[in-house]
Amino acid sequence: xxxxxxxxxxxxxxxxxxxxxxxxxxxxxxxxxxxxxxxxxxxxxxxxxxxxxxxxxxxxxxxxxxxxxxxxxxxxxxxxxxxxxxxxxxxxxxxxxxxxxxxxxxxxxxxxxxxxxxxxxxxxxxxxxxxxxxxxxxxxxxxxxxxxxxxxxxxxxxxxxxxxxxxxxxxxxxxxxxxxxxxxxxxxxxxxxxxxxxxxxxxxxxxxxxxxxxxxxxxxxxxxxxxxxxxxxxxxxxxxxxxxxxxxxxxxxxxxxxxxxxxxxxxxxxxxxxxxxxxxxxxxxxxxxxxxxxxxxxxxxxxxxxxxxxxxxxxxxxxxxxxxxxxxxxxxxxxxxxxxxxxxxxxxxxxxxxxxx
Numbered sequence: 001x002x003x004x005x006x007x008x009x010x011x012x013x014x015x016x017x018x019x020x021x022x023x024x025x026x027x028x029x030x031x032x033x034x035x036x037x038x039x040x041x042x043x044x045x046x047x048x049x050x051x052x053x054x055x056x057x058x059x060x061x062x063x064x065x066x067x068x069x070x071x072x073x074x075x076x077x078x079x080x081x082x083x084x085x086x087x088x089x090x091x092x093x094x095x096x097x098x099x100x101x102x103x104x105x106x107x108x109x110x111x112x113x114x115x116x117x118x119x120x121x122x123x124x125x126x127x128x129x130x131x132x133x134x135x136x137x138x139x140x141x142x143x144x145x146x147x148x149x150x151x152x153x154x155x156x157x158x159x160x161x162x163x164x165x166x167x168x169x170x171x172x173x174x175x176x177x178x179x180x181x182x183x184x185x186x187x188x189x190x191x192x193x194x195x196x197x198x199x200x201x202x203x204x205x206x207x208x209x210x211x212x213x214x215x216x217x218x219x220x221x222x223x224x225x226x227x228x229x230x231x232x233x234x235x236x237x238x239x240x241x242x243x244x245x246x247x248x249x250x251x252x253x254x255x256x257x258x259x260x261x262x263x264x265x266x267x268x269x270x271x272x273x274x275x276x277x278x279x280x281x282x283x284x285x286x287x288x289x290x291x292x293x294x295x296x297x298x299x300x301x302x303x304x305x306x307x308x309x310x311x312x313x314x315x316x317x318x319x320x321x322x323x324x325x326x327x328x329x330x331x332x333x334x335x336x337x338x339x340x341x342x343x344x345x346x347x348x349x350x351x352x353x354x355x356x357x
Contacts, residue, residue, distance in 0.1 A: 002041075002104050002105075004030055004032075004039075004104070004105065004149075005030055006029065006030060007026070007027050007028060007029060007030060008026075008028050008029075008030045008147055008148040008149050009024070009025070009026050009028070009147070009148050009332065009333070010025055010028040010094050010146060010147035010148065011023070011024055011025075011094070011095070011096075011146040011147070011332065011333070011335045011336075012024075012025050012028065012092045012093070012094055013054075013055055013091065013092060013093045013094070013095050014091055014092050015080075015091050016055065016056060016057035016074060016080060016089070017055070017056065017057075017073075017074035018056075018072055018073040018074040019055075019072055019073075019336050019339060019340070021055060021074070022055070022335060022336050022339075023092075024333050024335075028094075028147065030148075030149045031143070031149060031150065031151045032105070032107075032151075033105055033106055033107035033110070033151050034107050034151070035107045035108040035109050036107055036108075036109050036110060036153055036154060037106075037107040037110070037151045037152060037153055037154060038103045038105070038106050038107070038110060038114060038119075038151065038152060038153075038154045038157050039103065039104055039105040039106070039107075039149060039150075039151050040099065040101040040102065040103055040104070040119060040121070040149065040150050040151070040152065040157060041101050041102050041104045041148065041149055041356065042096075042099055042100075042101040042145050042147060042148055042149065042150055042355040042356065043100050043101045043102065043166030043167070043170070043354075043355060043356045044098075044099075044100050044101075044145075044165075044166040044167035044169070044170035044352055044353060044354050044355055044356070045096040045097075045098045045099055045100075045144070045145035045146055045170050045352075045353045045355055046098040046167075046170045046171050046174070046175075046201075046350045046351060046352045046353055047335075047338050047339055047342045047350070047351040047352075047353065048097050048098065048174045048175065048201060048350075049067060049200070049201070049202075049278065049280065050085075050097055050137070050139075050140070050174065051095050051096065051097060051139065051339070052067065052071050052339060052342070052343070053067055054084050054085070054089070054095065054139075054140050055074075055095070056070060056071055056074045056075055057074070057075060057080070057084075058075065059082065059084055059085060060075075060081075060082045061082060062075075062082075063075050063283075064282070064283065064284050065282055066258065066279075066280060066281050066282045067279070067280045068280065068343060068345070071339075071343050072340070072343060084140050084141070085135055085137045085140050085141065085303075086134070086135050086136075086137075086140075086141055089140065089141075093139075093140070093143065094139070094143035094144055094145075094146050094147045094150070095139040095140070095144050095146050096138070096139045096144035096145030096146035096147070096150075096353070097123040097137065097138050097139040097140070097144055097145070097173065097174040098121075098123065098145055098170045098171070098172075098173045098174050099120070099121040099123075099138065099144065099145035099150060099152075099170065099173065100118070100119070100120055100121075100160075100166045100167075100169040100170040100173075101118075101119060101121075101145075101150075101166070101355075101356075102116065102117065102118055102119070103115055103116065103117045103119055103157060104149075106154070107154075110154045114154065114157075114159075117157075117159045118159065118160055118161075118162075119157040119158055119159055119160060120157075120158050120160050120169060120170075120172065120173050120310075120314060121138055121145065121150075121152050121156060121157055121158075121173060122138075122152075122156040122157075122158060122173070122177070122307070122310040123137060123138040123139070123144075123173045123174045123177060124136070124137050124138070124177065124303075124304070124305055125138075125153070125156050125307070126304070133304070135303065135304060138152065138156075145170070145353075145355070146332070146335060146353070146355075147355070148332075148355060148356070155307075158310065158311065158314050160314055160317065160318065161318055162317055162318055164317075164324060166354075166356070167326065167329050167352040167353075167354050168324040168326060168352075169317070169324070170352060170353070171201070171324040171325065171326055171349070171350040171352055172205075172313065172317060172322075172324065173310070173313075174201070175200075175201035175202045175204075175205045175350060176205040176209065176313050176322065177305060177309055177310050177313055178202045178205070178277050178302075179202050179203075179205035179206035179209050179253070179277075180205075180209050180305075180309050180312065180313055181277070181302050181303075181304075181305040181309050182206065182253050182275045182277050182302045183206065183209050183210060183213065183253070184306070184309060185275055185300050185302045186251045186253070186273045186275045186300065187273075188210060188213055188215055188251050189213060189214065189215070190213070190214035190215060190216075191215055191216070191250035191251055192215070192216045192218070192248065192249045192250050192251070192269075193210050193215045193216070193217055193218070193249060193250065193251040193252070193253060194218045194220065194238075194244075194248075194249040194251070194252045194253070194264070194267060195207055195210065195217060195218070195219050195220065195234075195252075195253045195255075196220045196252070196253070196254045196255055196256040196264070197220070197221075197254075197255035197256045197278070197280060198219035198220055198221045198225075198229055198234065199219075199221045199222065199225040199228070199229065199347075199348045199349075200255065200280075200345075200348075200349075201349060201350045202255055202277065202278065203219070203221075203255055204229065204232055204325050204348060204349050205322075205325075206253050207219055207229055207232045207233055207234050208232050208233055208322045208323070209316075209322065210233075210253070211232070211233030211234075212316070212321050212322065215251075216235050216236075217233060217234045217235050217236070218234070218235065218236040218237070218238055218248075218249065219234040219236070219237055219238070220237075220238045220239070220240055220242075220256075221237060221238075221239075221240065222239065222240060223237075223239060225348050228348045229348070232325065243263075244260075244263045244264065244266065244267040245267060246266050246267060247266075247267070247268065247269045247270065247272075247295075248267055248269070249267050249268055249269060249272060250268075250269055250272055250273070251268075251272065251273050251274075251275065252264050252265075252267065252268055252272070252273075252274045252275070253275050254274065254275065254276045254278070255276070255277060255278035255279075255280060256278070256279070256280055256281045257276065257278070257279030257280070257281050257282055257283055257285055258279065258280075258281025258282040258285070259281070259282065259285075260281070261285035261286070261287075262285070262286055262287070262288060262291070265287075265288075265291050265292070265295075265297060266291065268295065268297055269295075270295050270296055271295070271296045271297070271298075272295065272297055272298070273297070273298045273300060274297060274298065274299050274300065275300040275301075275302050276299075276300070276301060276302065277301075277302045277303065324349075324350070325348060325349025325350060326349060326350055326351075326352050327347035327348055327349045327350065327351055328341060328347065328351050328352070329351070329352040329353070329354055330351065330352070330353055330354070331353075331354055332353055332354065332355045335353060338351050338353060
């Protein structure tokens, strides 16, 4: 077992707001694992929409706009009472929903043999005690992967055997578990699926995951990213402003929302299923209930995940059924620059953050 330092480097979120709320600190206390927990030396993390949305307080019902318009400066009038996934957020907070690393210590009740395991952290889980529907998100309700060390319940640190690098593996947890959760909720099979926001982390993950289930995948993206999505398995491409064919899809996996939302329902076939896990173009949409009931549609929100979603994902990685899509990597201390690059939306896939080394 390694000798643990007393302090560590971490990027700390000091409150809801702009990029200035991210502070680089070299004197953060190294956490110690509580009973049932493991301590992980973080090798790598990655940038996600949820990191930005949590920083700005976009989850607050006071915010009605898209996720990008104030992502660098923060939103005025945001309420601290509901600015995070589960309501109020405690500051300072270490964000980072993604984490690949090595277990270096264990708390009481955890097998010491786990020390030395290479692990991925399940980014979304339910607490062992209390409300069975309560939601804990790594990097939001508890400190996450933007630090040299982090703790997590041992059941949420899953051993992984893979030749991929830490930063490649860190591109999987948040985006791919979100996409797989949507797909499992939709019970997607060898059907016609439309994926919006397909060039982003979750969208490009959904392309791969839908294809491995035998679906015919149509990806909505900009023309510049069409070839890359074709390489990932997309069978057809629609531009972001293209007219949508009516009743052409069995399932829509939507990460965009916004003003084009009614057209997504028109694009569903009778008894089609619509699943959402994001609203980057805006959370407030118009619904014609006649479209919903006359077509016998099913609308599904997807956030909470059964534990098996992440277990399945680790299996897909180990068997080489999916692959990482890394657009760029940044040093830990350059996280603010990484988020600035992320907000330009010119990349496809994930932006990785190298923590160790």
